[in-house]
Amino acid sequence: MQTHKLVPLFFCFTFLSVSFIPPSNSDLAADRAALLTLRSTVGGRTLLWNVSQQSPCAWAGVRCEQNRVTVLRLPGVALSGELPNGVFANLTELRTLSLRLNALTGNIPSDLAACTRLRNLYLQGNFFSGEIPEFLFTLRDLVRVNLGENNFTGGFPTGFDNLTRLKTLFLENNHLSGAIPTVKLGKVEQFNVSNNLLNGSIPQRLRTFDSDSFLGTSLCGQPLDACPVDGARGTVVVPSTPSATGQSVGNRKKKLSGGAIAGIVIGSLVGLLLIVMILVFLSRKISKQRSRSMDISTLKPQDLEIMSEKPMVDVDGGVGRNGSSGYSVAAAAVAAMVGNGKGGGGGGDGSSGAAGAKKLVFFGKTTRTFDLEDLLRASAEVLGKGTFGTAYKAVLEYGTVVAVKRLRDVNVSEGEFKEKIEFVGAMDHERLVPLRAYYYSRDEKLLVYDYMSMGSLSALLHGNKGAGRTPLNWEIRSSIALGAARGIEYLHSQGKEVSHGNIKSSNILLTPNYEARVSDFGLAHLVGPSSTPNRVAGYRAPEVTDPRRVSQKADVYSFGVLLLELLTGKAPTHSLLNEEGVDLPRWVQSIVKEEWTSEVFDLELLRYQSVEEEMVQMLQLGVDCAAQFPDNRPSMVDVTRRIEEICRSNGSARDPQQPAGEVVVSHGDESSIL
Structure with missing residues (x-):
């Protein structure tokens, strides 16, 4: 009888056990x-x-x-x-x-x-x-x-307030319209609605974000300009959206008073007269340009800035080059010097001014095929505005092409400048961009380099992403890495205290054969502190507190970031990497730990066969170079040796132009097909 009662209980227990097994x-x-x-x-x-x-x-x-x-x-x-x-x-x-x-x-x-x-x-x-x-x-x-x-x-949804854990909200570059409603967004730390059709006043909660979060909109109020106020009613006038501007203007047509019309006419006449006077003045100055040579040291910096207001490419941003053309080296820096009209004849005899000889000083075996006056007359285009100044491509009258860098924020004495720049000019290595000549005066310092027609590695990696882009294969990238390493190794061999101090992809220039040349070396100690704080954002070693005092180990860190940039195709300052506040080395380490190559290697590299082992080795080298502690980083001698071994293992038998159908990347005992 007792057993009979236990049977139903047994079946019930079995049913419940099966039901609760995790499926x-x-x-x-x-x-x-x-x-x-x-x-x-x-x-x-x-x-x-x-x-x-x-x-x-x-x-x-x-x-x-x-x-x-x-x-x-x-x-x-x-x-x-x-x-x-x-x-x-x-x-x-x-x-x-x-x-x-x-x-x-x-x-x-x-x-x-x-x-x-x-x-x-x-x-x-x-x-x-x-x-x-x-x-x-x-x-x-x-x-x-x-x-x-x-x-x-549509509009900006108020529903985001329901997401009480939200810390990042990016909605930029869409077509959202209307006003932003009053929202709490209590924990949001990163916010961006730029380049939308939004208008009206920025809610109080969002005014703590930078203006970059609201650019390209018709919003007003902090951190943007104050909203216009209707004086009669004392209310804020809501700006119209960019797409509705024509309609809103048409709906608010008002007749101008007679006084307003008279003011407009008088103002227009005065403005026209001023323009005519300026044109006459400039034409007279230009007509004198060919008949006299100038003492460059008599010019003031503000005279030079007037002519440099055309758009420039920010070399530090790593976008590209060839910002604008049609100048004379002038037009931004040098034409302003000629146009100033101060100084006397003689031009290069060194007889005038306190700054010493007013002429180009050439280095070593450099052939003196041009002088300062030739440089002043050269046509030029702006290559970029970088850390230490603005660079120009100067084409001399007889066809010679050079790169001219106009330094800024250099306040050292002539003796100190000469000592440091001559040390730079004495550097002689095939992987460095040679410094050919320099000019020094109290207010102006110019450096003349060989011109690198292919531009920078930064431009090559992050510039044209359209259909006409030629993908960078593994052989080119590894060759660039090796060339840059050899150039930096040579710099470090000149003394324990010698470092580059500004290693980044925009300072690796390329020949037509994609050979790397390191530029901007030796300039870190010349510039003032105002130029240095953010100059190597994303590349700077964590222990560096004064960007003007960079050790060789800090150079190794920057080079490690450069290697990771070559492999991932991502700039160290890319916003996508910073969504969770990580730098490029830490991002690579986290992705490698989680899923290896699914997000690490540049997609252009996955087109080529049989490079996965070398890519992984180079990736590991980049991570080693970017170690947090300086003592854990290899020397540039070791770095160069390891890259040479990777390139040798790569061999020359592989056809770099043959796309791969599949790239198999090892995960220890497993593998996955990408």
Whole structure:
């Protein structure tokens, strides 16, 4: 009888036990099916997942925890089309979703609302459209949201206030319109709505952010200009959006009073008269240019600045070169000198002024085929405005091309300047950009270098990203790394106290054969502190407190960042790297630890066969160079030796132009096909 009563209890217990077994395998199978649906719908070059593997956790860009997919990172992998509904409803444990820098269109799928544990959402750089969906505001765990550089329309949603854990909100470069409502956004630390159609007053809560967060809008109030006030009513006048400017003006036409019309006419006449007088004055000055030579030392710095107001390329930003053309070396720095009209004849005899000989001083075996007057008459274009001054390409009358750097913030005496610059001029190595000559006066210092026609590594890496771009293959990149290393090693061999102090991709110049030449060496000790604080942002070693005092180990750190830039294709100051406040070395280390190459190597490198081992070795070298503690970094001698070994192992038999169908990257005992 007692046994008979226990039977139902036994079956009940068995049923409950089976019911509460975690269905991990079936859930992972659902995750796998969802990823395959995504793959078949939007495709992409790096979604060549090895589907023979039952577990998707080894697929590139996928990370799992406790047999569930928790991270999906597929940035810049040429995804296109619309995201289908039904995919994210199965990825319910997803915590990070990164689909940035693709070509996805349409609306964000509504089933993303099922991912209630989502913390990081990176969708920037696509073509998503429509209004920002309301279901996003139900994902209460969101910490980072980046929807920038899309086609979102509508107003600024108040629903973001529901996301009480939100720290980053980027909505720039969309088509959001109207006023920003009063929002709390209590924990938001990073915010950007620039380049939208927003207008009206910036809410009080958002006024703590920099003006860069609101550029390209019609918003007003701190940190932008104060909002205009209707004097009669005492109310703030809401500025119109850029697209509605014509309409708003048309709706507010008012007749001008007679006094206003008279004032406009008189002002126009006075302005016209001033313009005519200035043109006459300038034409007389220019007519005297060929008939006299000038004493450059008599000019004031403010005279030189007047002529340098044309747009320049910021070399430090790593964008490119050839900012503007049609100057004489003048026009920005040198034509202003000629036009000043001060100083007498003789020009290079050194007889006038307290600054000594007013002529170009040449170094070593440099052939003296031109003088200062030739330089002053040269046509030129601005190459860029960099750390130590503005660089010009100067084409002399008989065809010689040189690069002229006009230094700024140099306040040392002539004796000290001569001593330091002659040490630089004595540097003789095939991997350095040679300094050919210099000019010194109290108010003006010029350096003359060989002109590098291919521009900088920075321009090559981060410049033209369009269809006409020629991808940089592994052989070119490794060769550039080796050439730069040899140049820096030579500098360090000149003495224990000798360092470069400003190593970055914009200071690695290239010959037509893509040979690297290190530039701007030896100038760090000449400039004043006002030029130095941010000059090597992203490259500076953590122990450096005074940018004018950089050790050789700090140079090694900067070179390590340069190597990582070559391999990843990402500038150290790229905003995408700084979303969570990490620098390039730390970002590389974190990605390598999580998923190896899915986000580390530049996509252009994945086109070539049989380079994965060398790439990994070079990546490790970059990480070693960028170690936090100086004693843990190798010397430049060791760095050069290791790069030479990597290049030798690369061999010459490989065809660098043959694209690879698949690149297999080792994960210890596992491998994944990218």
